[in-house]
Amino acid sequence: MLAILGGGIAGLAAAAEADRLGLSYQLFEATSEFGGNARTFEVDGFRFDAGAHRLHDRNSAVTTRVNEWLEGDMAEVHAPSRIRHGDTYLDFPLTPGNLLRRLKPGEGARALASYALARIANRRKARNFQELCYSRFGRALADPFLIRYSEKLWGAPASELSTEIAGRRLDALSLRSLFVQRAEPAHLEGSFFYPTRGIGAIAEALAKGCSPGSLHTGHAITAMEHDGRRVREIVLNGQTRVPVHHVISTLPLAQQSRLMRPAPKARLMDAAAGLLYRHVIVVAVFLKRSQKSRYASTYYPDADVPFTRVHEPNARSAAMSPEGCTSLVAELVRFETDADWTRSDADLVAEVTRALARTGALEPDEIVGHAVRRLRNAYPVLRTEDVLHAHSLRESQTRLSNLELVGRAATFRYLHIHDLIGSALASVQRIAGEDREQFLEVAS
DSSP: OEEEEOOBHHHHHHHHHHHHTTOOEEEEOSSSSSBTTSOEEEETTEEEESSSOOEEOSOHHHHHHHHHHTTTOEEEEOOOEEEEETTEEEEESOOHHHHHHHSOTTHHHHHHHHHHHHHHHOOSOOSSHHHHHHHHHOHHHHIIIIIHHHHHHHSSOTTTBOGGGGTTHHHHSSHHHHHSOOSSOOOSSOSEEEETTOTHHHHHHHHHHSOTTSEESSOOEEEEEEOSSSEEEEEETTTEEEEOSEEEEOSOHHHHHHHEESOOOHHHHHHHHHOOEEEEEEEEEEESSOOOOOOSEEEOOSTTSSOSEEEOGGGTOGGGSOTTOEEEEEEEEEOTTSGGGGSOHHHHHHHHHHHHHHTTSOOGGGEEEEEEEEEEEEEEOOBHHHHHHHHHHHHHHTTSTTEEEOSHHHHTSOOOHHHHHHHHHHHHHHHHTOOOGGGHHHHO
């Protein structure tokens, strides 16, 4: 039996693939619902996602599979992004014309000059994210638009963050994208696919398509018994022992380490204890007005704004709000120890709506409702030292020949939806002994 641990989008994709290939499997989710951090919520007819999610067409096999699951009920969206700088907004990725038009006199020219000098002087390999940004873009461009936002998002100095947090985002901010003018400028998200009724439709379709009796909520994994070569049993809710032949785990890497019986070596347990995850508080504000923004996302690097990113769901699909209405969804990224994590919903809504009004995103008399959702383990904090520790932990656990780690939390990597799905499909195909070449790009 294949045991799939966790009912987020990666776990559900693994279950769907196991179902398709005729494997015997059971999926165990600790909470009361499936979808993890890729759910869509509905309140009073307003639908909003657990963050500004989208499906990038980076792997055609993954996109095709998702389209099959949704029976074609998703569309390609073309929406730019922007970033707030002081009291103005700039296209993101940046362009010379936009920098010169939108920044204060001389500021844009200094940023472009800093960029040019950095490209000429770039000679050594970056040891951290700060060095990577400075070497590619120069301080005058990197500090306000890359460093400040990244430190706010990840909760650590850029000099401590791994270059891995860049992913493909800095590729979008390339020499070509900055200086080659286009009729329709490229943007950070690029064109992406989006389900008509929200990103959670993917998880809903996957759960609906799995064999009856194969998916279980309220089943927490409390131990994983192994003999040093293979996982032999998992323990559910501290009492039920389940023999397994294969395991796909999407559980957070530090939690997974604590579940192992026998436990990993002391140095690995110390490494696991140091891994940090940031949680997300989603504050949705419902408005009695038509769609205002054409942007996929707006980024807020400055500390005077409590959220890191805001998106308007209607810019992705008109079905996300009742007719004549729209909404704004703000993301507050916090550690569990931060006061905001346990702050009342009313206080969070009040602070977010004040900030949105101050930045010109809404008028208070437009507000007709609101909702708050809290999402755990959304961002693994990829400090350079912890990336090395995570590699050691993954290596230790995957020495167990029948254990696969899949997903952002389980691998302690900054992955996107197409990565999660692709790696899940590839893992199941490996277990089934089938050709998984089409999925290896995203699984690597």
